[in-house]
Amino acid sequence: MATCFFSFPNSFPSKPKSHKRPIHSSSLTSQSQKTHLLNLISDQERGLRTQSDPQKLSQIIQAIDDLGSIGRDTVTTGSSLSATWRLLWTTEKEQLYIIKNAPFFGTKAGDVLQVIDVEKKTLNNVIAFPPDGVFFVRSTIEVASSQRVNFRFTSAVLRGKNWEFPLPPFGQGWFETVYLDDEIRVVKDIRQDYLIVERAPYTWKE
Secondary structure (H helix, E strand, O other): OOOOOOOOOOOOOOOOOOOOOOOOHHHHHHHHHHHHHHHHHOOOOEOOHHHHOHHHHHHHHHHHHHHHHHOOOOOOOOHHHOEEEEEEEEOOHHHHHHHHHHHHHOOOOOOEEEEEEOOOOEEEEEEEEOOOEEEEEEEEEEEOOOOEEEEEEEEEEEEOOOOEEEEOOOOEEEEEEEEEOOOEEEEEEOOOOEEEEEEOOOOOOO
């Protein structure tokens, strides 16, 4: 937080100058749109409940589009993209299937993550199964434009406490980060799926 210093003449009291930052309407708009979007997804169980609620889905997609229009001219593929991102909500059927059905295999889905390193050109998609299990897919990435990143899956691993089962890679595509700030990231991808993630309070590593 910046510290402000004030200087007053000794001869008479003076009203201090205001050091408040100007409030820009665009900042207010993006914050209100972001709050609206987060409120819409807050009770959706990472997207599970949205699957059976077309009206809610429509509202969320509209809110994503509105927030994306605010960030249309921003660069979202720089160093700020590098982070461990934790899933808040998605339409991706494969992820939601695993989250929903994990209890049938005697476990539960923990955090669902995207771990991105722009400099190293890597992306890991991760689903944790506490306390010791994890499924992750390794990918390479290439920045294609100010908001688009191309990716190619290179390998996948299902890992338990004392075992590991490798799986073959299976695909490639792209995603666009249509909104990015210090807290969240909003994404559309090649399959017209949507993803909303937050910066995780920890760094995931293999």
